Amino acid sequence: MKFLNKIIFFFYREYKLNLSGVQDILTNIIFFFVSIFIFIFSIGPDTDTISLIGVGILWTLLLLSSTLSLRKFYQEDFENGNLLIMHLNGFSYGLIAILKTISHFIFVQIPFLITIPIASILLNITNDKAFYLFASFSIGSLILSCLGSISSSMNLMNQRNFLLGSVIVMIFSVPVVIFSVGLINLEEDFNSLINILFGILLIIFVINPWASGFCLKLSLENN
Amino acid sequence: MIIVKDLSVERLDKKIFENINLSLTSGNITILKGRNGSGKTTLLKTILNIIEPSSGSIYWKGKLLKKNLYDFYKHVTYIADKTSSLTKLTVKDNINIWNKIFLSNINNSQIETAIKNLKLENYLNHKVGILSFGETKKLEFLRLIIENKKIWILDEPLSSLDEDSVELIKQTFEDHVAKEGSIIFSSHQNPGIYVTEEINL
Numbered sequence A: 001m002k003f004l005n006k007i008i009f010f011f012y013r014e015y016k017l018n019l020s021g022v023q024d025i026l027t028n029i030i031f032f033f034v035s036i037f038i039f040i041f042s043i044g045p046d047t048d049t050i051s052l053i054g055v056g057i058l059w060t061l062l063l064l065s066s067t068l069s070l071r072k073f074y075q076e077d078f079e080n081g082n083l084l085i086m087h088l089n090g091f092s093y094g095l096i097a098i099l100k101t102i103s104h105f106i107f108v109q110i111p112f113l114i115t116i117p118i119a120s121i122l123l124n125i126t127n128d129k130a131f132y133l134f135a136s137f138s139i140g141s142l143i144l145s146c147l148g149s150i151s152s153s154m155n156l157m158n159q160r161n162f163l164l165g166s167v168i169v170m171i172f173s174v175p176v177v178i179f180s181v182g183l184i185n186l187e188e189d190f191n192s193l194i195n196i197l198f199g200i201l202l203i204i205f206v207i208n209p210w211a212s213g214f215c216l217k218l219s220l221e222n223n
Numbered sequence B: 001m002i003i004v005k006d007l008s009v010e011r012l013d014k015k016i017f018e019n020i021n022l023s024l025t026s027g028n029i030t031i032l033k034g035r036n037g038s039g040k041t042t043l044l045k046t047i048l049n050i051i052e053p054s055s056g057s058i059y060w061k062g063k064l065l066k067k068n069l070y071d072f073y074k075h076v077t078y079i080a081d082k083t084s085s086l087t088k089l090t091v092k093d094n095i096n097i098w099n100k101i102f103l104s105n106i107n108n109s110q111i112e113t114a115i116k117n118l119k120l121e122n123y124l125n126h127k128v129g130i131l132s133f134g135e136t137k138k139l140e141f142l143r144l145i146i147e148n149k150k151i152w153i154l155d156e157p158l159s160s161l162d163e164d165s166v167e168l169i170k171q172t173f174e175d176h177v178a179k180e181g182s183i184i185f186s187s188h189q190n191p192g193i194y195v196t197e198e199i200n201l
Helices: A002-020 A022-043 A047-072 A073-081 A083-089 A093-122 A126-157 A163-172 A174-185 A187-221 B040-047 B065-076 B091-101 B109-118 B135-147 B163-178
Strands: B002-011 B016-025 B027-033 B053-062 B074-079 B151-154 B184-186 B198-200
Touching: A002 A022, A002 A093, A002 B002, A002 B091, A002 B184, A022 A093, A047 A073, A047 A126, A047 A163, A073 A083, A073 A093, A073 A187, A073 B109, A083 A093, A083 A126, A083 A187, A083 B074, A093 A126, A093 A187, A126 A174, A126 A187, A126 B002, A163 A174, A174 A187, B002 B040, B002 B151, B016 B040, B016 B184, B027 B040, B053 B065, B065 B074, B091 B109, B091 B135, B109 B135, B109 B163, B135 B163, B163 B184
Parallel strands: B027 B184, B027 B198, B074 B151, B151 B184
Antiparallel strands: B002 B016, B002 B053
């Protein structure tokens, strides 16, 4: 029960922190929508073309927008010593990684999920395709959060090049984008493709606490 | 409680310190003295099992620290040389979060007394980011009181504090030691606090 309380209050802490930095979340969403408008203006008024490539555009922009927040994944807690203090208070490095990943999913990715219906209207995406997009991004965004956790924890040891973390996430998210966009365009293969996405999620979810935890340990040791 | 035997640390083939011995029992205060860069923070982090020693061993309650780490962490807390308070939040929010996340067994009236003793009552609704360095340092001590652990490991707790704040911290040290707590802290100056052991690095 005590352990459960600690986890609940960890999320309370994350909620308070994200509430105080709500402008960052809004900036991400604004970036996402401004980018959609730029795509629409650059493609022109042909609704069929926009509709055809809309899903790909949305997935690319969701990926780019969610990588914007990666710099803050562990950085603040690392710099002010909170990672160490949490570790001394019974949170293992792996557990910190899992909790921070779930927190990133809740406070960064879910706002994007909520905006998908509006973005779908702007890109003339049909209702059924919007539903598949929503389903694929629900799973894909958790995969992106796990990848973000690994790359951000690696980046703590590399204070010079923050963009490297975003590049790593984008390279490793290529299979996720392939299967997610395929899932929407090949509707008859929905079950098989969503199972593959689930499979990728399970693999990365298991690797994440181990890999991120190890990087957190190393970065605290070398700090 | 804590025994450090012949502890040496090397980083990037450079000797930071070697053959350090110390013991800390309840009611004791140990000071680590040395110039900047002499390895005080490294020694504190090695005792906390964050940094691997190159040789030597640390014991906690008679067992090797590594084999008794979970129990050790239940009894130890740490102040780094920078503030761990969340600067975007108010002092009150920070206190609430610590109180809940550390599952503190200190009740509200004890916390209020500590806030008054540390003269932080006027800043409860202020964001930590706008507090002075001395006030954030006092807030760190409030965290120690909320965590309510026996062993305090403190990195330069008295640096950049005015005389009144140093007196306040000395009183906090005395109160903690009177309750059978123990303290290891580092300082590059003479703090004017009664200590039971002095380690020069």
